[in-house]
Amino acid sequence: MSQIPHTSAERPVPTSADVARLAGVSRATVSYVLNSTSAVRISEATRLRVREAADELGYVPHAAARSLRSGSSRMVLLPAAAVPVGPLYSRFFNEFQWALRRLDYTVVQYGSLGMGPDEAARAWAELRPVAVIALGGPQLTPTGIQLLRRSGAKAVITLAPEPVAGAHALAMDHSQVGLHAGTHLLERGHRRIGVVIPEEPGLEMFSQPRLDGVRAAVEGGGGTVVPLALSYEEASAAALAGRWRTLGLDAVFAYNDEYAMLLMRALQDEGLDVPGECAVMGADDLMLGRLLRPRLSTVQLDMATGQHLADLVERVVRNPDGEPERHDLMIARTIAREST
Amino acid sequence: MSQIPHTSAERPVPTSADVARLAGVSRATVSYVLNSTSAVRISEATRLRVREAADELGYVPHAAARSLRSGSSRMVLLPAAAVPVGPLYSRFFNEFQWALRRLDYTVVQYGSLGMGPDEAARAWAELRPVAVIALGGPQLTPTGIQLLRRSGAKAVITLAPEPVAGAHALAMDHSQVGLHAGTHLLERGHRRIGVVIPEEPGLEMFSQPRLDGVRAAVEGGGGTVVPLALSYEEASAAALAGRWRTLGLDAVFAYNDEYAMLLMRALQDEGLDVPGECAVMGADDLMLGRLLRPRLSTVQLDMATGQHLADLVERVVRNPDGEPERHDLMIARTIAREST
């Protein structure tokens, strides 16, 4: 009998050795039973004894020890600086997690708030993940990617405007959003087109390509494009609306549906007719766009299914040295309503 | 010289032994240098050699091996079934992660989509976290909590309407939201009050206590309360608005600002005057409420700061056997605008 002190403060965590002792077998047998190893035959009687002992002790295997021994963890690391917002993204995200779990991966989101790119890569590498999918968080550098690959990551996938050397790339081509918006506004006869650039930090990586997309669509067709800084506050929108008539614009692509709602309200409060004097277009196809009057025209974004991306992960893990693939995560579509 | 094959497909992950070999020292020395152990003095020359060797090999320590040896991981596990939605929650969440990182914890969100409660607890226990903060994901049972504590978790904190035995509890008392709404509507002279119950799954845990709160406020004051099922679609709202006059209600608490916007639009399309014929109240104080006409009255929710919760974690980890604490995460406040 063991003489473990029963001070609840100091009760040690049970190990497979404890289970073995209680069941009167060896640690090997415990391992065989609990993993139902098929290569080895264990009598029904001992199986039962082992299971009971494990239950009684509340034994749970130690993941770190196991993966240390086996040399691999089937852990997919999803660095996340901030919780991503928006229903599209979170739907995609959930699908993705779900699909990975079905493929028997363990999905771990690792909070990397406020880390530098290479510092973060190091921290991730310490966990020895089999795959790293950098959707949010610090941008991976080629150095970081190499570090991760050297420490055993089979798949490194980044979400970035430009592919980074050594990693598979997911792209969300936001210029497509601007392209759709610009094309639509042009078709409806608008020529002088404002484009809202949110002043909130962290949105440049979306707003800039959207602006570029509008430019690409409009400036070839004889229109002009004017960037408009706007922050997500009523006062900012009111100020912009106040000097609207001096801008000489007949349409605006408002970055997304929320900014569109904000700006449209300010324009209407200023007495401007939408879309008569100024067309307003959003993006994301949120419910609120349908509830506005006039109903908001928008660019709908579909994110590739999480299943699709999970399959990519599986494929790359199986064949780590294939050529880096490029995938576009996003498909844009114009939804014309009343505001344009 | 070692004869490692340079097939990129098979290059083994460098270990501290590799670093030691390359630097011509022992593994112990490598460990001392890389962890700058203060109890041991190493000559500057060897320090340099070790550092260079580590860099050259791209050596990154193996977190699992380290925590296996040291017996603890400073890992805080945040189970998450789905990405939480809503700007309030995600702000709080980010603050929390940030604060934990400052306290030198490693924050890991573990995707537990579609797991049963005890299955999930087991999976979490395998990772041997020092703390588990179950904000989302499966509800912890007393059994699950015990399992986690037995496997070394110093702090188990749940977010639940009712405290669960053995764990510290965070509460978000959503009945307070209903209470504020009910009280406000009563004060404004409304008596027959509808309460929207979203039909979307997973929202019962919020909608039910909100309904109860309205009841508590209204039924004492001589009013009546009528639950109204509504799903987040225009058709559903239109149907409800269509039979509105038969309901004989003079006010509605619409669960939150988004449902409020949906319902208010449908009521207005039906020709009802808001708030003349029917007052509408939301919750969350989203920007969109200020942009509606009439401006939406709402119940504002403040979430306790993430720093606050991080301090709780730290305190409990230091003193694991203290009495379970209860904290309320939410403070509700009425914001009266034009829609009531």
Place this chain on the structure above:
DNA sequence: TTGAAAGCGGTACCAT
């Protein structure tokens, strides 16, 4: 100042 060696908790090969 440095090295040898034990051991953290599992797994899997090889005996018996």
Place this chain on the structure above:
DNA sequence: ATGGTACCGCTTTCAA
């Protein structure tokens, strides 16, 4: 059908 044992990568005492 089981047990003994080496080993995964790292830390840390103890000796030299």
